[in-house]
Amino acid sequence: MIKNRLSIILGEQRMRVSELSKLTGISQNALNKIYHNKTKGVDFDTLNKLCNILRCNSQELFEFTPD
DSSP: OEEEOHHHHHHHHTOOHHHHHHHHOOOHHHHHHHHTTOOSOOOHHHHHHHHHHHTOOHHHHEEEOOO
């Protein structure tokens, strides 16, 4: 199973979803869905924006655990 670590990274950086939304231009609704693992996928453009602002790579943003 692949889970994102957005909530962990935001906590480490002491950033709120609303601030991330302003910095990336991604809607709060879309970010909340990612934050709460309610999405079936993430667009590459969205992933690129998140990694640029959060200064992380995709391997840091997502975590794989076998089912």
